[in-house]
Amino acid sequence: MPVEVRLPTVLRPHAGGQSTVSANGGTIGEVLNDLVANYPAMAGQVLTEDGTLHRFVNVYVDDDDVRYLEQLDTKVSDGATVSILPAVAGG
């Protein structure tokens, strides 16, 4: 089913400037793969080459960080909002 995906400012240029796009999938992995299929310029910025979540990216289903759930196997239900945010850190 289609879900709403909120994009961080750094990825919006790859989606024609949109802050929110639609993607299909029943799990986070499916949603992110669909996102990259629709917006190929995002390839490598959300998922790594071996298909895992990029370590500098955090993904939320509503308020929950998928790293604390089932990672890419986290189920996404109807009406949920997926938010992608970059990790913000430094020294």
Next chain:
Amino acid sequence: MLRLAPEVYTQIVGHCLRGLPDEACGLIGGDPAGTVAAKCYPTHNEAASAKLYTVPGKEFLHADRDAEARGMAIIGVFHSHTHTDAYPSATDVAQAPDPGWHYVLVSLRDTQPVLRSYRIVDGRIDEEPVIVDPPAGPEGSVPGAAQ
């Protein structure tokens, strides 16, 4: 150039001072098409370190939602350096998440805090002027501010 609403400036510096002896950090909200920082989002430093900072993901999420509800976006990040200059470290450059952001550094090395702002694009650091708007006068006027 980065313009700071006066309360944003005081909130940034105050949060950094309160974070001692560790580095403090937070996010800056504003109009993504402009250069005005209209809202400060102080966050915890998940690293709890005098040398590193990490903005907790969930606090970024909440700040991002709040900014969006206000018609703004997160346009930058600030953090403190407890013993070094207000200049991006190699770690700051390597982990800069967004080339469109303003990167505000506050040095607490000396008695007076020093605040500077930078753009970091493809590893290149460019300092930008920071202007702190004066506080609004009576009836919301801003004496002396550019219109």
